[in-house]
Every structure is written in structure tokens, then in C-alpha cells.
Amino acid sequence: MKEKIIPIGIVGYFLLMVALIGVLGWYWQNFQKTPVQPIEFPHNVHVGKLKLDCQFCHKFPSKSKFATVPSVKLCVDCHKTAATDRPEVKKLLKYWEDQVPIEWLKVYSFRKNANVNFSHKPHIRAGVDCSTCHGRVDQMITARKTRNINMGFCVSCHRQERAPTDCWTCHK
Amino acid sequence: MIIWDALISQPRADHLIIAKYIVIVLSLFFFPYISILFGSLLYALGLNVKGRADHNPLEIRLSADIMTTFGGGLGRGFFLGILPLMVIGVAFAQILYDSDFNVVLHFGTILVLATLGIIFSFFARNYALEIEAKEKLFRITATLAIVFLFLTIYGFVATTSLMYYPGKWATMKTGLPTLFSAIVFVRLLWALTFSLGLTAVAMLFFFFIWGDGLDFGSDDYKRFVRYFVAGNAFLFTLLQPLFVVWDLYIFPEIGKTAAVYNLSAGFVLLLMLCGIFLYQVIIKQNERLGSAVFPLYILGVLLFFISDHAGRETAYQEHTNYLLAQAEQLKQQQAMEAAPAAEEAVSKMELGKQIYNIRCAACHAFDRKVVGPPHFDVLPKYVDKKEELVKFILSPVRVNPEYPPMPSLGLQPHEAEAVAEYLLEEFQRQKQASGQQ
Numbered sequence: 001m002k003e004k005i006i007p008i009g010i011v012g013y014f015l016l017m018v019a020l021i022g023v024l025g026w027y028w029q030n031f032q033k034t035p036v037q038p039i040e041f042p043h044n045v046h047v048g049k050l051k052l053d054c055q056f057c058h059k060f061p062s063k064s065k066f067a068t069v070p071s072v073k074l075c076v077d078c079h080k081t082a083a084t085d086r087p088e089v090k091k092l093l094k095y096w097e098d099q100v101p102i103e104w105l106k107v108y109s110f111r112k113n114a115n116v117n118f119s120h121k122p123h124i125r126a127g128v129d130c131s132t133c134h135g136r137v138d139q140m141i142t143a144r145k146t147r148n149i150n151m152g153f154c155v156s157c158h159r160q161e162r163a164p165t166d167c168w169t170c171h172k
Numbered sequence: 173m174i175i176w177d178a179l180i181s182q183p184r185a186d187h188l189i190i191a192k193y194i195v196i197v198l199s200l201f202f203f204p205y206i207s208i209l210f211g212s213l214l215y216a217l218g219l220n221v222k223g224r225a226d227h228n229p230l231e232i233r234l235s236a237d238i239m240t241t242f243g244g245g246l247g248r249g250f251f252l253g254i255l256p257l258m259v260i261g262v263a264f265a266q267i268l269y270d271s272d273f274n275v276v277l278h279f280g281t282i283l284v285l286a287t288l289g290i291i292f293s294f295f296a297r298n299y300a301l302e303i304e305a306k307e308k309l310f311r312i313t314a315t316l317a318i319v320f321l322f323l324t325i326y327g328f329v330a331t332t333s334l335m336y337y338p339g340k341w342a343t344m345k346t347g348l349p350t351l352f353s354a355i356v357f358v359r360l361l362w363a364l365t366f367s368l369g370l371t372a373v374a375m376l377f378f379f380f381i382w383g384d385g386l387d388f389g390s391d392d393y394k395r396f397v398r399y400f401v402a403g404n405a406f407l408f409t410l411l412q413p414l415f416v417v418w419d420l421y422i423f424p425e426i427g428k429t430a431a432v433y434n435l436s437a438g439f440v441l442l443l444m445l446c447g448i449f450l451y452q453v454i455i456k457q458n459e460r461l462g463s464a465v466f467p468l469y470i471l472g473v474l475l476f477f478i479s480d481h482a483g484r485e486t487a488y489q490e491h492t493n494y495l496l497a498q499a500e501q502l503k504q505q506q507a508m509e510a511a512p513a514a515e516e517a518v519s520k521m522e523l524g525k526q527i528y529n530i531r532c533a534a535c536h537a538f539d540r541k542v543v544g545p546p547h548f549d550v551l552p553k554y555v556d557k558k559e560e561l562v563k564f565i566l567s568p569v570r571v572n573p574e575y576p577p578m579p580s581l582g583l584q585p586h587e588a589e590a591v592a593e594y595l596l597e598e599f600q601r602q603k604q605a606s607g608q609q
Contacts, residue, residue: 011448
């Protein structure tokens with residue numbers, strides 16, 4: 001009896017470990033992985049090569065606290081004529097002809113139940129670089145998440161920069 | 173160090189691919205070699221100390237046998253340890269070219285530590301050959317070698333882990349590879365269990381299976397060695413998956429990719445095979461059943477290095493994109509330079525043309541609208557006013573509300589002047605050409 005139980009135990013132990021790896025991989029695949037966007041918009045072409053400013057596309061209107069993602073109109077200003085032979089640009093022009101907005105998927109977001117009140121404005125005013133939170137977007141093909149933006153990350157910088165750390169600064 | 177710098181120029185696209193394979197393949201020499209050196213010293217010293225305390229001659233004898241089989245020769249140390257490490261350093265210097273990652277400092281430190289470790293292990297081995305007379309010296313040199321090899325392993329783990337955090341490169345630029353975070357801790361634990369497991373597996377292989385094996389003399393001793401070796405190999409094979417899973421649990425977001433999970437799972441499955449074989453060796457008292465374990469371990473560590481590198485590549489992919497863009501630009505520039513090399517006089521014109529083709533042509537054409545307006549429409553107002561054109565190119569202002577604003581391209585003043593000159597010259601030429609038709 002014992003002769004059988006121990007080998008089975010060994011195999012079971014290793015298979016459990018493989019299963020745990022599977023669970024971690026599955027979680028990443030479904031909940032953490034950067035989603036595939038409807039159009040593969042290359043930041044590295046527009047920022048790295050064409051040297052467009054981030055805020056040319058991501059406007060930070062003084063009333064809104066969001067960094068907006070640009071509308072199709074802005075793309076088409078250039079793409080009526082630029083690089084019209086590329087498959088991804090053809091897709092873009094199709095959206096324009098059909099007059100439907102592009103459903104860009106969110107890359108960065110907070111958990112809903114955390115009720116975070118975040119605004120880009122104070123950070124841009126204080127000169128915090130986009131790359132601190134978003135990584136080197138200028139060299140990314142599609143924007144991807146380079147770090148988990150959790151409370152520890154916000155608070156440790158606030159402490160360092162002597163920005164407010166009271167709960168109600170960030171939570172409503 | 174100067175030689176290192178001289179070896180390394182801006183990488184081309186194919187250099188980056190070669191560098192990647194160099195890292196994976198040479199890690200497969202460096203890391204197992206250092207691991208076995210470290211593990212064998214640890215086993216030998218432990219057995220020596222314990223054997224004296226217990227008055228157990230079998231332990232003393234195994235300690236000496238381990239040292240004679242695995243103790244470092246200097247030549248072996250150079251070709252399996254130092255040389256691969258240097259080449260890995262050069263490969264990373266290409267991969268991380270023009271980044272904040274201080275490759276020379278980090279790999280230089282590891283190189284010094286590894287060299288010291290190898291030298292002391294060489295002495296330890298020589299003293300182990302005359303263990304009765306030189307036992308004290310053996311213990312001292314072995315301890316020193318263990319310390320330096322431990323630091324080598326730590327340095328290698330910390331340095332390769334730091335590559336996962338491009339955001340930290342600038343702050344670690346002038347520091348030693350002292351990154352200490354949860355991930356380094358877990359990987360260090362894995363590296364130590366791997367080292368002890370691999371050494372035990374290698375002992376099983378080289379004492380019992382490879383060639384004539386060890387001359388045991390007595391059955392007592394053979395049985396003792398078999399238990400010791402297979403038992404340790406089994407234990408450390410069992411421990412490793414814990415750290416592999418823990419590592420994946422705290423794996424940095426920036427490096428996550430499917431390959432990491434798949435290959436890690438493959439690694440654990442290989443460890444499972446090893447565990448089953450090793451268990452058989454212990455139970456059946458037959459070391460032949462373990463003959464596949466050493467090759468399986470090496471295959472396993474290959475999977476581990478491919479997985480680790482896939483994660484690292486994902487983490488610094490933005491830097492790779494940057495290098496690829498730079499390489500592309502360099503290639504275009506060289507192609508331009510190669511063509512009119514003979515005519516010095518036109519060089520400024522050529523520079524202007526080069527820059528125009530690389531930096532402006534994506535948005536402009538002479539006769540039609542691309543992103544910006546056709547040059548035929550806007551250049552007339554700049555004829556004979558080169559300075560104003562240069563000024564516009566250096567800091568574009570909004571002109572025509574029907575167009576998006578032209579971005580500032582960050583050219584040097586002399587570059588902007590060359591482009592402006594080229595543009596006006598070309599404008600005159602093309603205007604005449606179209607006028608004649």
C-alpha cells in the first residue's frame with residue numbers, strides 16, 4: 001500500500017504546482033492582460049517617429065478630470081491622406097465612413113468599489129512625467145500596462161513629494 | 173572595461189536577435205557551472221565538518237571525493253564560468269544599449285566576485301587533496317569560495333531581475349547590483365535550492381553512471397553515497413516548484429507574457445519526472461534508474477532560462493522598439509551617405525535631403541496634400557527667406573486652421589538649415605521642371 005501512496009503523492013504535489021501556475025496564467029490572461037484594441041494604434045510611430053505631443057491627442061480639458069482618448073475625427077485629419085495603404089489605417093477610414101466611434105478598450109482603470117477620485121491635472125501641473133505612471137508610451141506599439149497602479153504606488157509618491165495623503169484626497 | 177565599451181557600438185536589428193540567443197545559451201554554461209561549484213563546496217565543507225564531529229570516516233571520504241570530482245580547475249573555471257559571463261555581459265550591453273542600465277558596472281561586479289570564487293575554490297580543491305595535513309586551510313578557503321560564489325549567484329539573480337524594472341534603472345545606475353526586493357529574494361531561494369539539487373544530481377551522474385564512475389571500494393560506502401546523493405537530490409527537487417510558483421505570483425506586471433507561464437509549467441513537469449526517478453533510486457536502491465535525471469535537469473534549466481528571457485524581453489520591449497527605430501534610422505543614413513560619398517561639395521544638400529526623407533516625407537509632398545500642405549502651396553512665401561523657414565522648422569507655429577498643427581521635430585539648427593536649403597533648392601528645381609512641360 002505504502003509503495004503506491006508515496007509516488008502518487010509526489011505526482012499529485014507536482015501536478016498541484018502545475019495547476020497553480022495554470023491558475024495564475026489564467027488570471028493574467030483574463031483579468032490583467034492588456035486588451036486587444038479594435039485598431040492597432042502605434043504610439044511609437046506617432047510619438048517616437050512623428051514626435052507628436054501626448055496632449056495633441058490626449059487633451060486635458062480644464063473641466064474634465066480625464067485624459068481623453070482622441071476621436072476618429074482627429075485621426076482622419078491626417079489619415080485622409082497619410083499612410084492610407086496600411087491595413088490598420090483602412091480599418092480606421094471604415095469607421096470614419098460608417099460614422100461610428102471606435103470603442104477603445106481601457107488599459108488603465110481602478111477597481112470600481114475603491115471609489116478613487118483621480119485627476120491628471122494636479123500631476124501634470126506638478127510636472128510628474130507621463131512615463132512615471134504609464135511607462136515609455138512613446139516606444140509602445142499599442143499602449144500597454146507596465147505597472148499595477150495600486151494605492152501603495154500613489155501613496156508612496158505622495159509621501160515622497162509631500163503631496164496630501166489624507167484618505168479623502170483620493171477617495172470620495 | 174574600455175575594451176568592453178569599444179566592442180559595443182549601436183546595435184543593428186540582427187545583433188539584438190543574436191544577443192538574445194547568446195544570453196540564453198551561455199547562461200546554460202555559466203549558471204549551472206557556478207551552481208555546481210557552489211553546491212559541491214557547500215556539500216564538501218558540510219560533510220567535512222560533520223564527519224569530524226561524528227567521527228564518521230564515510231562523510232570525510234565523500235567530502236574529499238566531491239572536491240576531487242567537482243572542485244574547480246582554473247581552466248575549467250575560465251571557460252565555463254568567466255568567459256561565458258563576459259560574453260553574456262557584452263550581449264546585454266547590446267540589448268540595453270543607450271539605456272540607463274549600467275551593464276558594465278553590474279556585470280563587472282559579478283565578474284570580480286566570480287573570479288574570486290573560482291580562485292578560492294581552486295585552492296580549496298588543492299588542499300582537499302591532502303586533507304589530513306591541510307584541513308584547516310581547506311575549511312578557510314572553502315568558506316571564502318562559498319561566500320564569493322554566493323555573492324556571484326546573488327549578483328546574477330539581482331542584475332537579471334533588475335532588468336524587469338526599466339523605471340528603476342536610472343536610480344540604480346551608479347549603485348552596485350544591490351536591488352533587494354521580494355522577487356530577488358524568491359529567485360535567490362530558488363537558485364540556492366536549484367544549486368544544491370543540481371549538484372546532487374550531477375554527483376549521482378558522475379559518481380555512478382558516467383564512464384567508470386567513482387571507485388567506491390566498499391559496499392558500505394557505496395550505499396552511503398547513494399543515499400546521500402539521491403536523498404538530497406530528491407529533497408531539493410521537491411522544494412523548487414514552491415519558489416517557481418511564488419515567483420510567478422509576485423511576477424512584475426510589465427514582464428507578463430504567455431511564454432512565462434507555459435515554460436514554467438514545463439519546467440515543473442520536468443522536475444516531476446526527476447522526482448519520480450529519484451524516488452525510485454532511493455526505494456529500489458538502484459542508481460541506474462536515475463540516469464536520465466541529469467540531462468532532464470539541464471533541459472529544465474534551459475526552459476527556465478528561455479522563460480526568464482521571454483519575461484525580460486517583454487519588460488524592456490519599449491527599449492528594444494527604441495533601438496530598432498534607431499537602427500532603422502542609422503541604416504537609412506548610411507545608405508544616403510554611401511551614395512554620394514565622392515562629392516564633398518553637395519554634402520550639405522545631401523544632409524538636407526537625408527533629413528527630409530527621414531523626418532519630413534511622411535507628412536509632406538510637393539504636389540499634394542499628405543498630412544501637411546503641399547510644398548507648392550506654402551513654399552512661395554519662403555523664397556529668399558531661408559531664415560524664416562528655418563525658424564518655422566525649429567519651432568512650428570499654427571498657420572492654417574484647416575490642418576493639424578505641425579509638431580516640433582527637435583532638429584539641430586544646422587540640420588534645420590540644411591533641410592531648408594534643400595527644400596528651397598528642390599522647390600525651384602521642381603517648379604522649373606513642371607513649368608517646362
